[in-house]
Amino acid sequence: MTPVHLAPTGTAGPELLQLELSDAPSPAVTDITLHPDDPLGAMPDAAHLPGSRGEHLLQRAFGSVDRATRFYRDQVLDHLxxxxxxxxxxxDMAFIGTADAAGECDVSFRAGPRGFVQVLGERWLAYPEYRGNGVMASLGNIxxxxHVAMLLLDFVDDLIGLHVNGRARIVDDAELRAVHPDLxxxxxxxxxxxxxxxxxxxxxxxxxxxxIPxxxxxxxxRDWGTDDRRSKGGDFFGVRSARTAAR
Structure with a gap:
């Protein structure tokens, strides 16, 4: 399907424009336009920073380089x-972000008893895949x-979250258990x-x-493993009924 590019449908009201333009534009925005072949300009340290070239570019454009550098220095690790x-x-829960080869994204929710995401070392995690709806969107993307992004959030006790980004592969239960018999x-x-x-x-x-609330x-x-439509949520968003009515 060819993507549809929507044009702007209106103009922000004066109060919104005033809010958005209340800060003076960063000089870096002008500076970026002067370097079309190398929009980061002379930033030799950028190659050694965590994150993407795009985020480094926008940090410069919007004047947040110092704040971002402090965050990288104080909070970002390449291990656990x-x-x-x-x-x-x-x-006991995690949100998993994946994308296919074309960059189309998917975010899935995973849950289980506390510790269902297994720590296999300071650089390795593993989470189980159970019988689901058969679509296998996340696994198909992987x-x-x-490239996978995991977000774990504690909504109950510490009210804090942990991002873990990395590279994943799919491993059969028996294969992983042979290497990690303590699973x-x-x-x-x-x-x-x-x-x-x-x-x-x-x-x-x-x-x-x-x-974080x-x-x-x-x-x-919880009806684990059931195929009962009502237990799984039925046609909560009305997709099936609308398509049935349209036939």
């Missing part, structure tokens, strides 16, 4: 330190593009992983707490 590894073992053998509700995603850590850094866990019955 002791505190990060301990945090991972306490988490099979084409190994758990008893799983929540008797579910057994069909395979694992093993993530090699490239970047690990904090997600600040100031906008505090949540209170509530006991609920």
């Amino acid at each position: 330190n002791d505190e990060m590894r301990g945090f991972v073992t306490r988490m 099979s084409e593009n190994a 758990p053998t008893e799983f929540d509700r008797g579910r057994t992983p069909e395979r694992w995603v093993v993530l090699e850590v490239v970047e690990a850094y904090i997600h600040c707490r100031k906008h 505090r949540l209170v866990p509530v006991d609920r019955t």
